[in-house]
Amino acid sequence: MRGQLQDPMPEEDDTAALDLSIAFFSAVLMLFAFVAFQLARTPQPDPPATLAQPDTARPVLPPTWSAVAERGSWAVYDGERLTILDMDAIAAGMRDVLEAYDGEDGYQALTLLSGPDPRAFALRLSFRPDALPAPWRREVTRPAPEAPCPETSRRLLRTYVAADVADVTPLARYLDACGAQFAPLVLREPGDSGRVSVQIGLGPGSYSEEAMFR
């Protein structure tokens, strides 16, 4: 009688505890499996294929990718006419002030900038986009699909475009057909005199700032 009382656990209780522990262990295993699936990272999207621009854009601005910058011509477009500037005439005015054009329709002024760099200068040109001074006009064309190409300009054409010109597509197509590269420079609205001023030149340090890589 005493021995029966000391029996710690009946046989069926022992089996139940074993079942419980197996069930618990399985549940933990299942939990691990789900947690493992949850931790699986979503695949990253493909990184961009390049550090740089993905494709070559149509060159609208002057090319700066070559080792040496390309010299171009200067022009003015008023919506109808493309005028190639006579830089030789303007250079003559730079060399001798008496030869510099000075009139109601335009003038030029060269300033040798003071500072540590003696190469710095600013050439100021003031003109009416629709009526340029005669000595500055080297060639005038009217851009159109069948119009003749400019004969005196270089391949690269830096073109001042009048402020009231809303669409330069005809000019871009015309120059493209002529094998020229078009670099538009938009002019401000003319002042009371009807003229607009632009500056061509180099400031101190502009070489190093402009030529980041050539």
Add this chain to the structure above:
Amino acid sequence: MRLLVILLLLLPGLAQAQWMRTGLEFHGQPPQPDPVVDRARVEAQQARRCEASAIRFGDTAAMRGAVAPPDWDDPTRTSAAIAAIADRPDTALQALDAAALTATTDEAATVLEAQAVLTALQFGQSPTVPTNDLSGPHLSDRLFWQALARAPTATPGQWTDQILPALDAAFAADPTSFQVRAWRVIAWLEARPPAAGQCAARIAAFSDRLLDLSEASACPLMLGHVTHAIDRALGSRPGTDSDRARATWRRFGEALLALVAGAPEVAAHRRAELTGAGGCAAMMGAELDALAREGER
């Protein structure tokens, strides 16, 4: 006896391996290969990133400030300005010739002569580029222009035998010139890296040139700009390069620059493209993996 033979065979490898103890267990790690890409330079550039360096940008020694600004009088300055805006080569070169006649010092004359060479190149001409009695930054410019003048018609052999040595000499004459550093990479790729030679030596040589280039600035934007400029110079992207061997080197170059610039995803993309490429690609990949691991620490 058999055990003894096996032990003797394994002994050299066991001796070279690095043994690490974890608790009561010893784990052998095979020795790492010697690094090929200069780790110290990579780390230094990764740390410095976008900070300014001593490397200068500009077409001529005077423009990039490698020599003292020339002491020009007003007529000389006017002539230089005319040469800068002219759109006809005769006008520009005559203005510079006139200015050179009145130059008062040798240095001023040298600067004007360099300007005349550059102007002729800008007009698409092929000027003679004298290097007599020049040294330092002025010599560097002339050697660079000589290399550029030969470039359009050069064969891979000429890139190797003439242009690459000229650019290396230009680099030695003025290590601060960025344009020379950039073209040393382009010229190495144009020379179509020879198949002969050890991969380690070739990877080390190419990576040195790349790290010379990124030393200017390890900014992502800057190096993206450089990569694009190289693509422009070669006329293709690595994926469209007709020369497969060169494409592999370009992918390695872009991956290395991306690692330096802190763009690991771009580096990983380029690294993945090296898999199975053949040639030295396996060693390139191992180097990139090692650099990426060290970058994560």
